[in-house]
Amino acid sequence: xxxxxxxxxxLIVQKGGISIINCAYExxxxxxxxxxxxxxxxGPALLIAIRPxxxxxxxxxxxxxxxxxxxxxSLHIMDSQPGxxxxxxxxxxxxxxxxxxxxxxxxxxxxx
Amino acid sequence: xxxxxxxxxxxxxxxxxxxxxxxxxxxxxxxxxxYRQDPGLGLRLIYFSYDVKMKEKGDIPEGYxxxxxxxxxxxxxxxxxxxxxxxxxxxxxxxxxxxxxxxxFGSGTRxxxx
Numbered sequence: 001x002x003x004x005x006x007x008x009x010x011l012i013v014q015k016g017g018i019s020i021i022n023c024a025y026e027x028x029x030x031x032x033x034x035x036x037x038x039x040x041x042x043g044p045a046l047l048i049a050i051r052p053x054x055x056x057x058x059x060x061x062x063x064x065x066x067x068x069x070x071x072x073x074s075l076h077i078m079d080s081q082p083g084x085x086x087x088x089x090x091x092x093x094x095x096x097x098x099x100x101x102x103x104x105x106x107x108x109x110x111x112x
Numbered sequence: 113x114x115x116x117x118x119x120x121x122x123x124x125x126x127x128x129x130x131x132x133x134x135x136x137x138x139x140x141x142x143x144x145x146x147y148r149q150d151p152g153l154g155l156r157l158i159y160f161s162y163d164v165k166m167k168e169k170g171d172i173p174e175g176y177x178x179x180x181x182x183x184x185x186x187x188x189x190x191x192x193x194x195x196x197x198x199x200x201x202x203x204x205x206x207x208x209x210x211x212x213x214x215x216x217f218g219s220g221t222r223x224x225x226x
Contacts, residue, residue, distance in 0.1 A: 034214070044217050100215065
């Protein structure tokens, strides 16, 4: 079974700090890696995504770092804010396989 | 913006009941999905559909079935509800190959089976 392993399960960061969430995968056919953000009472929403032809993608305070040789990718949230408090899911998919495989999620709490 | 609407926010059903969870999307997306979300287990795919009257099993299809009679509507059916099916159920839709433009999720239905 395809798997994406996500860590940590929960994370507490002070306001202004850097939040880092890591994911690892085994299937070398994966070629699309999105991150989803879920607020309480809402469904997950696409936050940012990367393909393996680049090692980093940045959108505002959110950055994905990708290490193809290690089969790992991570989400960095710079200058974390209380409004970033949410559950974050990494995911992966491969050409010819049309669904996303999600990690188990990380609950982020940014303390004021 | 694409909107995915799940018909019920909260449901309480009795063991053995047949339960229908309804999902409607309004942007002509080909792909629709049903996931369940449980603490510590993340999002697990139950069933998905690429087209009308087409369905594929996901990772945990046992005890569930689906129906897609119209492009915009995807129903999840619990044939005989059991307490281990108490969960948050999330419907999603996407356009095109692997949802590269992103999955759009509904707000979820929290089902309790007693």
